Amino acid sequence: MQLEEVQFNHDPASASHDAFTICRDKTSGAIVAPEWRRTPYKREPAAYARDAISAPVTIKARFSGGPQNGTRKIRAIDANEPGEQSGCGCLAFLASLIAKLVNAVFGTIGEVVAKDVTFNGSGNSGLETFTLNSPWLGPNGFISKRNTVWRWQYQQGGSWVDFDTSDHTIYVVLDLPNLPWVQSGDATQLPWAIALDQACGWAVAKKTKDDAAAAITLAVNRVPNVTYTPMTMFGSSDYQLASYLTHLAGPAFIMNCTDCADAVTTLANLVGCNLAEGQFFNMQTKPFLTLAGDPNNAAAWVTFGWNYHEICWLNDYSSNTVWDGCLQLDMSNNPGVHVAQLPAKMTFNAGNANDYKPRLIASGPGTLNTFVRHRRVV
Amino acid sequence: MRSEDSMKAIEPLIARPREAGLLLLGFKAWAAPAAPDSELSLREELAPNSTRAVWDLRHGDTARVAVTATEHASVRHALKALASELEANQLAELPLGPPDIGEVSFVHPDNVPPAVFFVRGNLTLGVYSFGRERVDVVPFARRVDAELLARPRDAREGGVDITFDNGGLRAKPRWSGADGYVKVLAPGADLRKDGELIAGATGEAEVFYVEPGRETYSTKVKR
Numbered sequence: 001m002q003l004e005e006v007q008f009n010h011d012p013a014s015a016s017h018d019a020f021t022i023c024r025d026k027t028s029g030a031i032v033a034p035e036w037r038r039t040p041y042k043r044e045p046a047a048y049a050r051d052a053i054s055a056p057v058t059i060k061a062r063f064s065g066g067p068q069n070g071t072r073k074i075r076a077i078d079a080n081e082p083g084e085q086s087g088c089g090c091l092a093f094l095a096s097l098i099a100k101l102v103n104a105v106f107g108t109i110g111e112v113v114a115k116d117v118t119f120n121g122s123g124n125s126g127l128e129t130f131t132l133n134s135p136w137l138g139p140n141g142f143i144s145k146r147n148t149v150w151r152w153q154y155q156q157g158g159s160w161v162d163f164d165t166s167d168h169t170i171y172v173v174l175d176l177p178n179l180p181w182v183q184s185g186d187a188t189q190l191p192w193a194i195a196l197d198q199a200c201g202w203a204v205a206k207k208t209k210d211d212a213a214a215a216i217t218l219a220v221n222r223v224p225n226v227t228y229t230p231m232t233m234f235g236s237s238d239y240q241l242a243s244y245l246t247h248l249a250g251p252a253f254i255m256n257c258t259d260c261a262d263a264v265t266t267l268a269n270l271v272g273c274n275l276a277e278g279q280f281f282n283m284q285t286k287p288f289l290t291l292a293g294d295p296n297n298a299a300a301w302v303t304f305g306w307n308y309h310e311i312c313w314l315n316d317y318s319s320n321t322v323w324d325g326c327l328q329l330d331m332s333n334n335p336g337v338h339v340a341q342l343p344a345k346m347t348f349n350a351g352n353a354n355d356y357k358p359r360l361i362a363s364g365p366g367t368l369n370t371f372v373r374h375r376r377v378v
Numbered sequence: 379m380r381s382e383d384s385m386k387a388i389e390p391l392i393a394r395p396r397e398a399g400l401l402l403l404g405f406k407a408w409a410a411p412a413a414p415d416s417e418l419s420l421r422e423e424l425a426p427n428s429t430r431a432v433w434d435l436r437h438g439d440t441a442r443v444a445v446t447a448t449e450h451a452s453v454r455h456a457l458k459a460l461a462s463e464l465e466a467n468q469l470a471e472l473p474l475g476p477p478d479i480g481e482v483s484f485v486h487p488d489n490v491p492p493a494v495f496f497v498r499g500n501l502t503l504g505v506y507s508f509g510r511e512r513v514d515v516v517p518f519a520r521r522v523d524a525e526l527l528a529r530p531r532d533a534r535e536g537g538v539d540i541t542f543d544n545g546g547l548r549a550k551p552r553w554s555g556a557d558g559y560v561k562v563l564a565p566g567a568d569l570r571k572d573g574e575l576i577a578g579a580t581g582e583a584e585v586f587y588v589e590p591g592r593e594t595y596s597t598k599v600k601r
Contacts, residue, residue: 230467231495235425240425304489308468
């Protein structure tokens, strides 16, 4: 007996009880179920939006080589579940603990609940719906990229017999991706798996949207091989996300505030946040810590005369709440002493001296643009 | 930089009669001459008609130079596009660059990674110090500009089929590769791209097909 196919996004119109629609990259088009197929060979990732799930999550699977005109109870369990602690002593305990922790964060999404499957005269099943029992798709779920390996078993005489294994890449995000990402229409704007790799890596284990946005802001700011330049390097009309991801994996490169705002907004929204890019104009800045700067390096504290600066806003300007991956503000009131703070869920301007705007701008109006946006990804 | 500010330098050039007679079709950033002692490490198609190439200098990867090239319909369009592109530069002011680079050029001030932005023919170009180590990119920009402006040497006659169509001319290289481009030189002419047609080529024009690392071909036409 063998597994023939597995479907995760079996209802593309909904994410309430199955996976949502993604693509590999801007040119691939939507990934269509089955995401796993034996012949012809197919292995595609799937993604779940934790907060969009409102009913038991199901997958669909099909089998061959079963009992002709018979029935079998079938299930799938985590093939990589760490066993009981082997040996004794602190080291063995620690090793077992680490293995369980790694499996909890990066391991199999859950188990496929057993059900009776009927086979026809040729020993083939239909496409059967199974319930997925997953603690990581409920309220305790967090952002992760899970290497799911299932050991498929059938029941025989009261015990379970292995008959096949399957492996799946499963992303878990907090909510359905928001703009620029879509779930229908322009297939180039479906969530990209190559972007999910980056976003789920940067925000791994985060359970709330605020924490996820903060983690991505921090990651964009601390990319070790990046240097600030005032010129937009990844597009001012569309966001050249594919290029940014390429440069992240390569040697040193440069980027500006628009690039940082695009990266934070686009990747945070991919895991379910609600950020937008918005600009403000005409300012002379106070000293701030430049992109990826070392706070102990005096030369990394800089000032500029800017025509504009671009940051991320929660929903839109009315939230008065911002994230900025491009710089760290100086929160010190003592001349010669710098205290760096990455702006993450910071009040833009509510009349407090420690708000974002008064901490950044020394002079000039810092006039808000008339609109916020979500640049298309290309 | 606000376009109102950059246009103070650019506007007079748009209004001036165009006589440079240079048009480039299909030019890719990686066709620019390489920096000395460097290796081309990345080529990117950023958008239709817009490319970027990155060279790693010396032996490390902290000193890098990038060139972006975007093709427009004419030098006038390119000049206007430069002002628009510079709007994506945060700085309130950008100094004018060396007068011998491009139709007009702007540069980054000393306190940020060096960069030169200029127009040559119907192209807007950016030359950037792209790595952690700051590189003086003015000599590199000057070399790129000179290459764009120059009449290709040792071009073999023939190889580019020219047909006349609707008052313009259509240039079709007999052999073309992914990295090749067409260069039209027509001294005194106000050249522009009109779809696939080359318009404005009055008098004598030379059409070259240039592909880095391969023989260059040329055809002369007179109208």
